[in-house]
Amino acid sequence: MRRILVTGALGQIGTELVEALQARYGEDRVIATDVRMAPPGESPRSLYAHMDCTQLPQIFEVVRRYDVGTIYHLASLLSAVAEERPQIAWSLNMGGLYNTLEVARQYDCALFFPSSIGAFGPTTPRDGTPQDTVQRPTTMYGVTKVAGELLCDYYATRFGVDTRGLRFPGLISNTAPPGGGTTDYAVDIFYQAIRYRHYTCFLRADSCLDMMYMPDATRAMIDLMEADPGRLKHRNSFNITAMSFTPERLVEEICKHLPEFRIDYEVDPVRQAIADTWPRSVDDSAARQEWDWAPEYDLARMTEDMLAKLSAKLTTAA
Numbered sequence: 001m002r003r004i005l006v007t008g009a010l011g012q013i014g015t016e017l018v019e020a021l022q023a024r025y026g027e028d029r030v031i032a033t034d035v036r037m038a039p040p041g042e043s044p045r046s047l048y049a050h051m052d053c054t055q056l057p058q059i060f061e062v063v064r065r066y067d068v069g070t071i072y073h074l075a076s077l078l079s080a081v082a083e084e085r086p087q088i089a090w091s092l093n094m095g096g097l098y099n100t101l102e103v104a105r106q107y108d109c110a111l112f113f114p115s116s117i118g119a120f121g122p123t124t125p126r127d128g129t130p131q132d133t134v135q136r137p138t139t140m141y142g143v144t145k146v147a148g149e150l151l152c153d154y155y156a157t158r159f160g161v162d163t164r165g166l167r168f169p170g171l172i173s174n175t176a177p178p179g180g181g182t183t184d185y186a187v188d189i190f191y192q193a194i195r196y197r198h199y200t201c202f203l204r205a206d207s208c209l210d211m212m213y214m215p216d217a218t219r220a221m222i223d224l225m226e227a228d229p230g231r232l233k234h235r236n237s238f239n240i241t242a243m244s245f246t247p248e249r250l251v252e253e254i255c256k257h258l259p260e261f262r263i264d265y266e267v268d269p270v271r272q273a274i275a276d277t278w279p280r281s282v283d284d285s286a287a288r289q290e291w292d293w294a295p296e297y298d299l300a301r302m303t304e305d306m307l308a309k310l311s312a313k314l315t316t317a318a
């Protein structure tokens with residue numbers, strides 16, 4: 001069986017996806033790669049290779065050496081960081097995807113691309129955002145996500161590359177911290193709630209956004225890549241969601257477990273402006289119809305699990 005390559009494997013999604021892939025297919029079938037050097041003792045247990053996706057020959061080398069048949073291409077900058085460094089974001093998010101698609105074309109690999117709710121913009125309907133709708137984002141992150149969806153479609157129709165993708169909402173994980181996203185508050189809040197019973201939020205109390213717990217996200221990626229291609233009409237990329245909430249609503253849920261928890265707000269204008277252009281809730285019926293998508297974690301279940309897992313982790317680390 002040909003192997004599975006993950007780019008950006010030390011990042012927010014990659015850290016958990018590598019484990020989920022190993023559990024499904026076996027440790028020796030997964031090659032984890034990242035531009036960062038794996039810190040000793042913290043590298044994923046699978047085969048690890050240092051790889052910079054902006055360097056085409058490096059991707060060729062790894063795909064050839066390990067006989068790769070499927071690529072989960074996760075290496076990219078998140079929304080807030082991309083707004084700070086738009087030129088670097090373009091070069092990594094688009095250049096990295098283009099290189100990876102070229103390798104996929106030449107070595108006949110399937111390719112997964114993570115798009116985002118960031119692929120929508122201020123002229124998109126914000127409630128029940130349809131699968132097929134206006135996509136005119138105003139952030140560099142969003143521009144690279146829409147262009148990425150189109151480029152993946154192009155490689156599928158023009159060259160027959162098996163590209164598939166998801167538009168992720170904010171992802172919440174108890175394993176890897178996010179790095180510079182607009183939805184990061186929904187992860188940070190749990191760390192601060194456990195440690196200090198207090199959090200200062202950078203989005204307004206009433207900013208409603210779609211979210212998903214990471215176990216649902218990794219399962220969605222693997223299920224989509226295993227789905228019957230004959231049923232897929234959308235390929236790049238499917239809306240998916242598990243819950244949508246505001247910071248205010250999340251606080252209510254956390255307070256059911258930690259009644260003394262308090263929040264205050266110091267709004268970051270850059271991230272608030274980004275959040276204000278994203279959907280409050282998306283319609284994921286195409287994913288449900290075409291590959292049987294269904295989330296397992298709602299807000300209550302995610303909150304309970306996050307607090308339990310993180311409390312255990314932070315107590316051991318203390």
Ligand code: SER
Binds near residue numbers: 079170
């Ligand atoms: N979670 C991402 C971000 O906030 C959205 O895709 O950038």
